[in-house]
Amino acid sequence: MDSSISITAVAYRVAYTESIAQDIFELDYSEGYDGVLVAAGDYTEDIAGRYAALKECRCILGISGITRDGKEALFYKSVYQANMEAAFRLEPPFALGLAQWRDREVPAYSQNQIFERIVPEHFKDGAEKTLIEAGEKQKESDVLLVVGKGVRSKEEVQKIKASAISRGYMFGVTRPVAMNGWALIDEIVGVSGHIYSPEVCITIGVSGSAAFYAGIENSGFIASVNNDECAPIIGMSDVFVIDDYENILERLFQVL
Structure with a gap:
């Protein structure tokens, strides 16, 4: 009004x-x-x-x-x-x-x-390393799959997680996903979570804040799926697809 x-x-x-x-x-x-x-x-x-x-x-x-x-x-x-x-x-x-x-x-x-x-406390570098070492660490993999708020429900997040783990990929989420109760706090990627350096990082529905990017910037190759061509993650990616993730996710897993 x-x-x-x-x-x-x-x-x-x-x-x-x-x-x-x-x-x-x-x-x-x-x-x-x-x-x-x-x-x-x-x-x-x-x-x-x-x-x-x-x-x-x-x-x-x-x-x-x-x-x-x-x-x-x-x-x-x-x-x-x-x-x-x-x-x-x-x-x-x-x-x-x-x-x-x-x-x-x-x-x-x-x-x-x-x-x-x-919101979780901001972890400094030393504290963050301790968190990763003390927590239940995922099995090392060349591929990291990260889900953001663009994945629209807890059911979809858990479905993608199950698919990723079944293929041996590491899995993570952005902070808003965990804060919504759609994933575990220990699955957060970024300055308030885990720092990864996989050969390939795939983000799905991730906006791409600076705090998040700190968790994946050491990746060898970053591929992103987002339906917003103006999302910051697009400029951070080596390759990206502007589309709804539901349209390409199955094909993406086949390629990997």
Whole structure:
């Protein structure tokens, strides 16, 4: 609706700021938000800044309110040592850090969905190596198959996992897949999971965040299947197929 603002509110616990920023980035990729507003707090600037760096978008901190001007939103903040207030127009995407909220009679929100997310702690290099050594390590293979949120259900994820394991491949998932409960936390690939260096890495429905890519960048060859030609993973791949994975998965396994 032109007269309202649609907001999805997300609360976090048990997470570092870099993990929160990365999680918001992945949520944004799947949901397509116009922008992100980080609530006022001790880590507002850190989270907003990290998200803006990942998104490569404009970031304004110290926001005190939002109004509408037709179809556009105006964002307010104090300037000139708090002696004046300025209004900014930003084209999506954008990142905002809230300083304090002033009642400006903003129109009622069309939706306000509040949900809590728990993201795993960010593992530094040393801790990550310990995690891999301590966990139940998969049998070494020249092929790694990684499933992302583009695979649309837990049943499909488990079906692909069973096919991969039956062929002797290593299997992994992106963090959003595990956070949805569609796979094990220990199957996450990336900075908050496992780091692999297979001869061939195949990604299916993976968007390709920087945190994920750290887990596969040492692969000898990367092949990706995605129905979004603008997904970051496309630029990271040696070869890719723009199509729904269901149309080519069986043939792909035959080739391998």
